[in-house]
Amino acid sequence: MSAHMHDEGYGTTVGRGDYTPGYYEIMERSIAELLVEKGRISADDIRRQIEVLDSRNPALGARVVARAWVDPEFRARLLANGRAACEELGITSYEDTELIVLENTERVHNLMVCTLCSCYPRAVMGLPPDWYKLKPYRARAVKEPRAVLAEFGTIIPEDVEVRVSDATAHVRFLVLPRRPAGTESFTEEQLAALVTRDAMIGVTTIKSPVSAGGSTR
Amino acid sequence: MKANNNLVDWLPNDLGGVESDRFQRVDHEMLPWEKRCHALADVLDQHKIVSTEEKRRAVEALGSDLIGKLSYYERWAVGFATLLFAKGVISPGELARKMAEVASRFEPEAS
Numbered sequence: 001m002s003a004h005m006h007d008e009g010y011g012t013t014v015g016r017g018d019y020t021p022g023y024y025e026i027m028e029r030s031i032a033e034l035l036v037e038k039g040r041i042s043a044d045d046i047r048r049q050i051e052v053l054d055s056r057n058p059a060l061g062a063r064v065v066a067r068a069w070v071d072p073e074f075r076a077r078l079l080a081n082g083r084a085a086c087e088e089l090g091i092t093s094y095e096d097t098e099l100i101v102l103e104n105t106e107r108v109h110n111l112m113v114c115t116l117c118s119c120y121p122r123a124v125m126g127l128p129p130d131w132y133k134l135k136p137y138r139a140r141a142v143k144e145p146r147a148v149l150a151e152f153g154t155i156i157p158e159d160v161e162v163r164v165s166d167a168t169a170h171v172r173f174l175v176l177p178r179r180p181a182g183t184e185s186f187t188e189e190q191l192a193a194l195v196t197r198d199a200m201i202g203v204t205t206i207k208s209p210v211s212a213g214g215s216t217r
Numbered sequence: 218m219k220a221n222n223n224l225v226d227w228l229p230n231d232l233g234g235v236e237s238d239r240f241q242r243v244d245h246e247m248l249p250w251e252k253r254c255h256a257l258a259d260v261l262d263q264h265k266i267v268s269t270e271e272k273r274r275a276v277e278a279l280g281s282d283l284i285g286k287l288s289y290y291e292r293w294a295v296g297f298a299t300l301l302f303a304k305g306v307i308s309p310g311e312l313a314r315k316m317a318e319v320a321s322r323f324e325p326e327a328s
Binding site for chain 2: 019020021022024025026027028029030031032033034035038040041045046047049050052053113115116117118127129130131133134135136137138139140141142143148151152166169170
């Protein structure tokens with residue numbers, strides 16, 4: 001067997017014939033190589049950005065939510081300026097985007113979508129799941145949000161308003177879910193462990209971890 | 218009201234409110250090339266070569282037929298190419314030659 005290795009960057013040393021990239025992967029590699037050859041970007045820029053992408057995940061957003069639950073002053077700052085409040089926790093945005101935090105209450109349930117493409121609060125959540133980027137969710141979330149929520153198993157009472165926010169390249173959202181009942185004695189860390197990606201998109205709520213048969217998915 | 222008046226209500230990529238099926242909660246682990254493609258988009262934005270909004274518009278300009286036939290990151294790759302041609306950063310000939318060269322690196326060695 002010939003020794004070979006797969007390099008995540010572009011300095012690829014994959015053995016010949018071991019792997020055949022598709023047409024569009026070849027296009028992507030070629031565009032990047034041409035830009036590097038022309039000095040417009042460097043291969044290191046891409047490698048560094050892959051590391052940044054790998055470092056972003058919903059656990060960051062969960063930390064933000066848990067802090068907002070235990071610290072009312074932080075919550076107020078978060079609702080006033082999401083980006084600045086996240087920076088307090090060391091979570092920086094690598095894009096020039098605004099972060100608007102949508103607070104769920106007894107009267108309002110928030111849901112976010114990007115009807116145009118796939119805008120998502122990547123700084124605090126990482127990359128979106130595929131269903132968030134596909135037609136059914138994008139088309140229907142703004143038109144029949146309650147039906148979409150029901151398909152996620154989320155039933156919002158009729159007397160609670162459902163608000164849908166549509167993201168853009170410049171404005172991203174993060175849903176601040178309601179703190180579940182029975183968590184009064186939980187530490188911030190224990191609270192963060194309850195917060196899910198889907199709850200921060202707004203397609204689910206966070207179940208009480210102490211209710212009978214309560215599952216937190 | 219003319220029958221074609223509402224044709225521009227929705228551009229190909231603007232899906233809010235259009236008829237659509239039930240959805241499946243699909244997701245997949247990103248392929249290495251998809252992650253590189255995403256990183257490339259971010260780097261192009263950071264270097265002010267192609268902004269996120271320009272990329273979105275380039276994808277929209279592919280039209281609904283191509284949008285439907287290409288995967289998410291395949292659309293991005295084509296979007297980058299068309300934008301970089303339009304901006305004169307790279308030429309179609311350069312890209313074609315580079316793609317042939319890159320493809321040849323993966324061909325089994327003739328022996």
